[in-house]
Amino acid sequence: MSQPLRRAVVGACLAVLAAAASADKAPRVAPLPSYQQECGACHVAYPPGLLPAASWQRVMDHLPQHYGTDASLDAATRAELARWLAANAGTYKRVGNTPPPEDRISRSSWFVRKHDEVPSAAWTRAAVKGPAHCSACHARADQGEFDEHDVRIPR
């Protein structure tokens, strides 16, 4: 193979690999200040790409009964957030269009797979409390950053 041709082939392969890798990651969405403020008050402002649109719609339709707590909002804010979540919901392959059980990010098959090395005792430690507390182990979760190289599981 000639040198230029080899370079072109290697380049094309790298491009395919990069595309495959990015298809496995939630696309970065510019944060919405009201989403950060309202939804980020009690938990990490979960990136909208982590649930499919059908799940977000059910979540936003049932805010007064939100995983055991009342998270009700005024109608205008609720509508604004629902629109933004619908527009930015996950469509890429690992979220797809199949809502996880109970519309919980932590019950998604990709989430379970990604966390299969975490010892079950770690989830119930006081510093962790459960899978909703992303930032216990992912220090930059509030910035939508979940790189596994940054993970530190508290003792």
Next chain:
Amino acid sequence: MEVFRPIPTLAAAALALGVSLAASATTPAELLAGYAREAGTTPSAARGEQFFTAAHGREWSCSSCHGAVPTQGGKHAATGKPIRALAPAFDPQRFTDAAKAEKWFRRNCNDVVGRECSAAEKADVLAWLSSLK
């Protein structure tokens, strides 16, 4: 299901005018006076402390997330997310936005008591929180 209930004057005024959260600026003292006026009772810090720290037939009390004496930050009982100190002397942003105060009283009273709090209960709690220095 959302149930309509009488909304305290400050928040109702803010809603009627369609003003944003930032426009419902208030002070803890004004808010307390408004709740006391609506309740027609004299606020009691002692009753407020009792209400805040006791369970009301459900899993959580106010203290479950805010701590027994909310002069320091607390932690959300379910998610572990840090919560800033609730006593206004320890966080000057607390109780300076009427709509925000109403939103959190509504949600948290539903979680802790299983219903919205009365104006008298809110006045008592706010009187206690304001007394913490």
